[in-house]
């Protein structure tokens with residue numbers, strides 16, 4: 001309970017939305033939870049990198 005601004009439930013809630021947001025392609029970075037939670041911000045960055053490298057793999061196959 002060192003970080004009262006980031007409640008575990010808020011993270012769980014965000015991560016559930018994240019699945020829907022990534023699939024729908026909506027602006028993840030606009031989510032207000034990312035402004036208060038570095039952990040989830042890092043998670044989004046990871047997801048972006050994964051989806052981008054996946055795109056690169058498909059794009060560069062000859």
Ligand SMILES: [Zn+2]
Nearest residue numbers: 010011037040
């Ligand atoms: Zn979070």
